[in-house]
Amino acid sequence: MTCAPTNVTFRLLDDVVGWDEATVTDVVGFADPAGVRLAHPGSSPEGPTRTELLPWFPDPRLAPGCRPCAWYLLSGDQVLSRDTCAGDWSPLWPPHCDPRLLRAPTAVASRGHRIAVVDSGRVFLWRNEGDQLTAVIRLRQAEIVALAQDEQALVSRAGSDRIRRYGPDGRLCEVIRTGVGGEIIGIRTGPGRTIWLLTEEDGLLRIFRGGHRFRESTVDELAAALPPSSLVAADDDGFCLREKGPDGDVTSCYDWEGQPREAPAPETGQYVTRGEFATKLIDSGISRCRWHRVRVDADVPAGTAVSVAIVVSEDGQFAESDWQTVAAGVTDFLVDQPPGRYLTARVRLSGDSSSTPVLNRIRLDFPRSTSADLLPAAFRQDPAADDFTERFLTLFDASTAEIDRVIERYPALLDPAGVPDGALPWLAGLLGLAFEAGWDAKTRRELIAAAPGLYRRRGTPCALAEAITIVFGVEPVIDELAGDRHWAQVRATATPSTARGLGSVRLFGRSSSRLRLDTSALGAAPLRAYGDPDTDPLTEHAHRFRVLLPAGTADEDALRRLVVRQAPAHTRGSVRAAGSGFVVGFRSTVGVDTAFVPLPPPVVGGVRLNHDGVLRPGPRGARHGVSVGVMSAVGVHTRVS
Template identity: 65%
Template structure:
């Protein structure tokens, strides 16, 4: 569709190909930009000694100051005062910090406290050579864990305590009484400066390698991997801690009239609220590339495209210079228009190009440059014009730049058309595109289905649509969503008055996927008196009472267009399963859902593996609160001496009397 005579060559600058930074100090004024190995892009550096980020202030709600620990109640907090060897606590109703142990009951066990941690009603205080563990929020000392150079502790599930020591990236596992359970190898780089435990025995680590803070997640039996701040926020709810400085800390909590900010000193005394700092980033930074080589002498560079996110209060400025021998002056730089992310190169031909990027902000936000694309050599639809239109060099340059506007628009359309088939691949599109793709196929997703389930449904949609309304399609849909294959029991089989199960289950002509086999009660023979109660012909309790329909039509109308989906107990959400069955069932049928767990009665409709449990029978007792009736619901058992002999084929035997299953 494009009008250009041949595809142009391009060069990418990003974390995958490389940003081609100039050597440090080679260009004046460079610096203040980080993230050259981050796939998200480059950005302004953070202030302080850790320019790469995320900042310590941002992670305070999940990894608080070592002197602070949130309690089990929403507004409860513990505060450690190392200089006074004192542990304070604030209750669930807020207010002031008070000692955990009143002076009259203070055990006086704290010597050199370092940090404090809490989980539920357990409390752990780390000292220079040991870890003290309390239960009942400090009312009962559970144990003393001797360990060398401890720094952090975190109570974990199963009455376990994890301890991180100085100079080590491994975690030591103890029980609350001090018993050693082993070492948890993390394999992370840097020093552990934060430790948290989460649901499903997940362990979260905050590390400092000297240049950046890193977040890692793992646990027993699971390797530790790098995580993002967004993953941390999704897995653990943040605490109310919003700031911590040398003068104190502040908590942003919910009050009766809305959010309230309460600030305290490190001794637990109230203080005036301090506005949080907004200068998390440096206000300016620049980056210069090396000489990007086109490999073409006297190359006419064509276009520069900058893919960036620019929040309010920030800016991105791009400058380029083209040279043939690598030498240029300060006045040779071409600056793009403010805010322009796509512009043409207006420079003399040259083999090399150098790019300079300037980022600026207000300190509270930063622009993020994801990638930069350099197109060369210049290729436009003007190359398709007759030579008579290109004799004047100045007019030819204007024509090329003018037609480049239209070429750029056509190129965007070409790119969308080229990528369109990829949008129909459920295995390759992002998770946020899955609902859109499902809308094209007429599928609807439940809110609780994960991305893997949605992708599997989309991949199976063509075959599910082709065989929709068949037992196979219903079983396959349930298997994909809930991970278990159900039993689809078609009740219409019960209306036959004489049938063989093996013959019924055999696949019919043109049908596949139905399993054949013999089950309990492979032959069923009965007459009219068993289908509907008839006076003078049916035994009491042996036939259902029906006051509708023609009795002569029972062989055809009984259970017509009815089916039942059977699943083991606890294998699926029953309400979600009912909704799925309603959407997958043909319009003229009625489906019901049944899960096991309530037992079964021999002689009634039962499915082995769904509501069957083989357990010993209770001893029969005559009389009592639940008396049994002989010849109805009782099974005679052998005497105390045990059965005299087993059951033999060809011998008269009674199941439950002479039978022993072994």
């Protein structure tokens, strides 16, 4: 850093620069983008804690059932079940139905109406909540089990980072090498064959997510993907469930035998109550530099506080009495220290153990530069008056700087990739865009970024297709109907009797055509006294188009509203999603709603010709459908009736 005519700022909170590691006490998060915070007590100071993860990774002896209040509990050599909120625990199998298969079960899992239990090197799989034993998997040192979709089971062994996937019959399907560090102590399965793992290594808990390749995840991502259970506490003496009752949430506690017990004393907290750290000597680069201002950016919940102290020195030496300490909660103050080259900052965080302040950054402004520098020298002759004037004008300088900063950042508000999610509707309003409630932030940003190009091509098929692709992630087919109506006119010089006829088949009846002398029956045809009747087949569908979509496109109503907003005002569009087949004569689109399927089996008797009746399967048999380019010449081997 060097002294310059304008303010130079030094931004702290970097995991590799500035901190004196010897002074860090009960504070973590220097390498965390979320900020510096108080540590968790115990062997995992940076978290997450085991109590925090219990709703998603319960004790292996517990497993939530398919109903809201259903739970399974391993007690001795039995499996206990609980079906109602605040109900009693009872054996899963009555005494006369107990299979007596379990010896010393250690883990239980449930998904839907299936149950899995790990017991003495074996894994038992049941259906119908224990009524039907479907498989017994023999695996030495089996420790954790989880049930996945398709009636599959995931099993991990003690001390291994591999997961074995078994089918419903107990056969090994695959072995997944997770590559995670530490011991796997919890497995959960989510939608889309996603696997969540909880590992422990030297007391540090970590969450991983993946299928065949795993990456480290966070508690927030876990909570967004999987709903939590009602388990809120578990220790060597028992566990507690917090469930909804008629008068609000009710906490029920049980021992590991399923017997009710009193709620344990509240935990001391998930954070330590006090922590601090200090910086090394921060070099301004100039001798006797006048440090100007300290600004603290922190999130301070109720019951917590952040306190900052500074000291300035010329040679790096200072006494304990030289510290300038400000009251807790002050986040913006001027440096009231003698000039010096070096500055040292000390930060103390405190809380009530239930929450922690989060320190995002500390900003130091130097050298001192205020509006007083622009005043005549007569205003700065008296040192006491000069100091007062300088501090007084700093109040206005701070306000002016905030306004300047807003003006400087105003162009960034028009960048869809940089504004917060909450500002996207405001930015869209400037462009005349309207969002649907179900669109996520990524879709909204892409639509705003593409808006200038879409407006330049608005009303064209390519612009409408691009808008649909951005919002719904599908590539539509834009079908303009007006250009496809020439089939109704054989030739421009057609005679009145053949203008709307093809051979001996009449395509338009007399009653639907316009009045023509000597050809239309009076009273049977509408009387229209404008235009040319020969152009009716063309103008009937003018300015009409249709949006064709693949099967499975979600929210057709929202798509129709988007089409209405993007289409020209003089046009009318419709939306059609693919179904299970196609209807000849109503515009079948290959790739959207056309399927080549085998012919029905031949049937003799009770068959109406020309109505799905096949008397002869063909030279290659009834098992084959239509083969493009082999036996599918339209009009030769294919007849449309």
